[in-house]
Amino acid sequence: MFSKKFFNLLLFLSVIMFLNSLCVMILDYSLILEFNLITLNSSNIVFVILLDWMSLLFMSFVFFISSMVIYYSEEYMSDDLYIDRFIMLVIMFILSMIFLILSPNMISILLGWDGLGLVSYCLVIYYQNVKSYNAGMLTALSNRIGDVALLMSIAWMLNFGSWNFIFYLEIMKNDYVMMLISYLIVLAALTKSAQIPFSSWLPAAMAAPTPVSSLVHSSTLVTAGVYLLIRFNYTFSSHLMYLLLFISSMTMFMAGLGANFEYDLKKIIALSTLSQLGFMMSILALGSYELAFFHLLIHALFKALLFMCAGNIIHNMNNCQDIRFMGGLIKHMPLTCTFFNICNFSLCGLPFLSGFYSKDFIVEVMSMSYLNLYIYMIFYISVGLTVSYSFRLSYYSLTGSFNFLSLNSLNEYSYKMLKSMSGLIIFVIISGSMMMWVMFPSPMFICLPMMMKLLALIMILMGIWIGYGLSKFKIMFKLKSKNNLNMSSFLALMWNMPILFTTGLNFYPIYLGKVYNNIMDQGWFEYYGSQNLIKFIQKILFIQLLSLNHLKIFFLMFIIWLSFLIFNMM
Known part of the structure; x- marks a missing residue:
């Protein structure tokens, strides 16, 4: 009943926000609301909200997906004793995302940004075991880097005398001193959207309950970085855009390769999220921020439903996530x-x-851009890899015989879970054409040679062929054999990134801390501190005795000085 109220409220807000976004888009205006919270003499603390078509449309999608996830969670988490606490954490997560979406102010963006990081940590460690604790710590510490970058950009924004960045975007683009803010914003976005080298936390966050994964990987946490870059899109220099293009394309390629060698159902979908985030970042780096936002909305719908379906499968298979047991x-x-x-x-x-x-x-927009051969190859190969791991999942779910326990019963009697999934599947089918008419009413002119036009289709067919080959037991057995184990492990572990950027980065600071602890804390500080402190106190007491001005000491010093003067005169 508790979740039912939130479901109705969020669904109602989603419809209202969508209608408002259409009105704002048709009338072509934006609304900035300022709320004066506190007035201290001449200082005003103002809370600012930006209502434009982008923020309202994104909010409507967030509310709609969140309502379906909460309704889905009511049955998925029905055996949990603390389901109300879980729902409240999800609501706090949504509110943090709304703070981030609506704000044109760096301080309130930081509130939403840190709120996402804190609540995501609480949700990742919701199942209290060692794996969840490790994943939660990795998630929190990886996102801390982005939080520090955002704090530094807030400090640097004081050069403008205001934190309302929306009014200074054009100035920031032409001011070389203020370009530092754009670099810090990109660093913050890379950590939140799990781009190289901060990619290791995203698959680890799969320790969270599946409804959380459905929300986090579709429209909230990982898309926050992309949305922040869309808001700051006017401030980036060409050199920074090329760097972002390189990082995002490598992330897309790495995640696509890793997903083809993975057997954990949720991790495959998480790696596909990572690949699509790289896809959005790449087109954003090419300057098409509206197109990146369009793909962000479409991706949010089908990725949320993909996780819901995966959760239903895992729920029926007694929490087994290995796709090799999913036959038929x-x-x-x-x-x-x-x-x-x-x-x-x-x-x-x-x-x-x-x-x-x-x-x-x-x-097609990427194909029309002036890029080098490397970027073209990475883009098209990544498109083929996406088809490859998707075909693998379809092959394991559709064909073959059921490979799990013979006494395990499968059913679809979960009415609420199916109802929430049915609500999403309609928009997964129709939202592409609907949003295309809304966001791009006039068609974009694209002129490509026939070979470039057919290249995407060729890569899709090659991806199907590779995915079919990787689904065969014989080929995967050879890839996992002793001769190829190092290569397959390297690709499945995302180029050893979890090892390099967790163990590798943590070992040396901790080791140096141990060395300095032995040398300084347990060494020189101990020697000059507690051991020699008593001697120092005794010397101070003697000096204090001299300063008391006793008559005997005064006469003694007078005789010594007199003797010294007489001796010098002789």
Whole structure:
């Protein structure tokens, strides 16, 4: 009942925000609201809200997905004794994201930014075990780097005398001193959106409950970095954009490779999220921020549903997440598998699902850009890798025999879970064409040679062929054999990034701390501190005795000085 109220409220707010965004878009205006919170003499503390078509549209999607996730959680988390606490954490998570979306002020953005980091830590460690604690600590510490970068940018913004960055974007672009803010903002966005070298926390965050993963990986935590870059898109120099393009393209390529060698269902979907985040960052680095925002909205819908379907499968398989046990699920869970594969096809960009309208558009815009051969290769190979791991998931869920315990019963009697998934599947199918008409009413002129036009289709067919090959036991057995184990482990572990950027970065500071502790704290500080402190106190007491001006001491000193003078005169 507790979650039902929030479901109705969020769904109502989603409809209201969507209608308002359409009105603002048609009338072509933005609304800035200022609330005077405190007045101290001449100082005013003002809370600012920016209502434009982008913030309202993004809020409507966040509210809609959150309402479905909360309704889904009511049945998925029904055995949990503290489900009300879980729902309240999810609501706090949504409120933090709304702070981030609505604010044109750096301080209130920091409130939402830190709120996302704190509540995500609480949600990742919700299942209290060692794995969750480690994942939560990795998530929190990785995001701390971005928080520090945001704090430094807030301090540097004092050069303008205001934290309302929305009014100074054009000045920041032309001022070389203030370009430091754009570099710090990019660093903060890279940590929150898990780009290289901060990618290791995203798969680790899969320790959270599946409804949390559905919300985090679709429209809230990981998209916060992309949304922040969209807001600051006018301030980035060309050199910074090229650097961002290189990092995001490498992240996209790395995540696509890793997903093809992974067997954990939730981690495969997490790596696909990482790949799509790199995709958004890449097109953002090319200057098409509206196109990046378009793909962000479309991706939020089918990724949320993809995690919901995965949660239903895991729920029925007694929390087993290995895809090798998933054979022939279509016979036992037809609706869930249908939704699951529609989302997979949308992720691949199958005409005319929602993902097609954004992914094909992005690939064509990228093909028209003036880029080098390396970027073209990475883009098209990553498109093929996306199709490859998506086909792997579809192959394991649709074909073969059921490989799990014979006494395990599968069913789709979870009414609320199916109802929430049914609400999302409608928009996964129609939202692409609908949002295309809303956001791009006039078609963009794209002129490509026939070979460039067919190259995406060729890479998709190659991805299907590679995915089919990687689904075969014989080929995967060879890849996991002793001769190829190092290569497959290197690719599956995201180029050893969790080891390099957790153990590698933590070992040396901790080791240096131990060395300095032995030398300084337990060495010189101990020697000059507690051991020699008593001697120093005794010397001070003797000096204090001399300063008391005793008559005997005075006469003694007088005789000594007199003797010294007589001796010198002789």
